[in-house]
Amino acid sequence: MLFFRYKRNLYPLIAIASALLILVFGLVMARTVLCSYFLLGAFVWMFIFGCWKQCLRALPLFIIFGGIFTAIAYFASDRNFDAALAMANRFGSVFLAIVPGMSVQAVAMTRNLSQLHTPRAITLGMLITMSFVPVLRGEIKRVREAMKTRGAGSIFNPKIFYRAFLIPLVARLVDISDTLALSIETRGFTLGKSKYTVYKKEVFNIFDLLYFLGLVAGVVTVCVL
Numbered sequence: 001m002l003f004f005r006y007k008r009n010l011y012p013l014i015a016i017a018s019a020l021l022i023l024v025f026g027l028v029m030a031r032t033v034l035c036s037y038f039l040l041g042a043f044v045w046m047f048i049f050g051c052w053k054q055c056l057r058a059l060p061l062f063i064i065f066g067g068i069f070t071a072i073a074y075f076a077s078d079r080n081f082d083a084a085l086a087m088a089n090r091f092g093s094v095f096l097a098i099v100p101g102m103s104v105q106a107v108a109m110t111r112n113l114s115q116l117h118t119p120r121a122i123t124l125g126m127l128i129t130m131s132f133v134p135v136l137r138g139e140i141k142r143v144r145e146a147m148k149t150r151g152a153g154s155i156f157n158p159k160i161f162y163r164a165f166l167i168p169l170v171a172r173l174v175d176i177s178d179t180l181a182l183s184i185e186t187r188g189f190t191l192g193k194s195k196y197t198v199y200k201k202e203v204f205n206i207f208d209l210l211y212f213l214g215l216v217a218g219v220v221t222v223c224v225l
Contacts, residue, residue: 010050010100010211012108012109012111015101016101018100018215019100022096023093023094023097026090027093030090034225038219039092039093042215043055045211045215049207051099051102057102058098058099062092066088070091071084104130109127109130110126111201115202136173139169139176
């Protein structure tokens with residue numbers, strides 16, 4: 001029954017594979033109008049398969065940055081529409097490739113890799129990499145709030161940026177790295193070939209298969225046309 005159960009989050013490896021598929025195909029086929037149709041269809045497809053929050057988060061960034069660089073490409077190439085289209089498709093493929101990865105939690109990816117008996121060094125590296133961005137964002141927010149509380153001044157002042165922002169942030173990251181090392185050690189996370197079990201396994205079901213096959217079908221259709 002698990003194979004037919006609908007779930008919000010994609011199977012981690014399917015999410016990563018779809019991100020690579022969209023990125024590579026979008027960059028290679030960026031100069032064609034069909035690429036735009038593919039990216040639009042992929043956006044709707046992800047929206048349907050539970051990634052609507054991530055799609056809505058990525059859309060404003062694409063509109064702002066993609067719009068700016070598309071306009072630059074258009075006017076820099078003597079108003080060449082093909083150059084503007086290629087730039088828009090490249091930015092679209094990059095931002096759209098981020099969406100599946102945003103839907104995957106670090107712990108889910110770790111479980112998935114552990115299920116497949118991936119070398120522990122790779123599993124640990126993936127866990128730390130995926131967890132770093134949220135941690136960094138949280139620490140930056142805390143340091144900025146501390147600066148406002150103390151009335152440190154503008155962060156755009158080089159002296160204030162160095163003494164009131166950069167040094168506290170680096171100190172916090174060093175403390176976090178020490179805590180992370182102790183946490184890994186106390187939880188018995190080793191890099192050797194010791195036996196381990198996965199308490200909550202990631203399940204691959206028919207919705208993951210349909211999601212990926214839909215993207216592949218879009219790629220094949222564009223290549224045929």
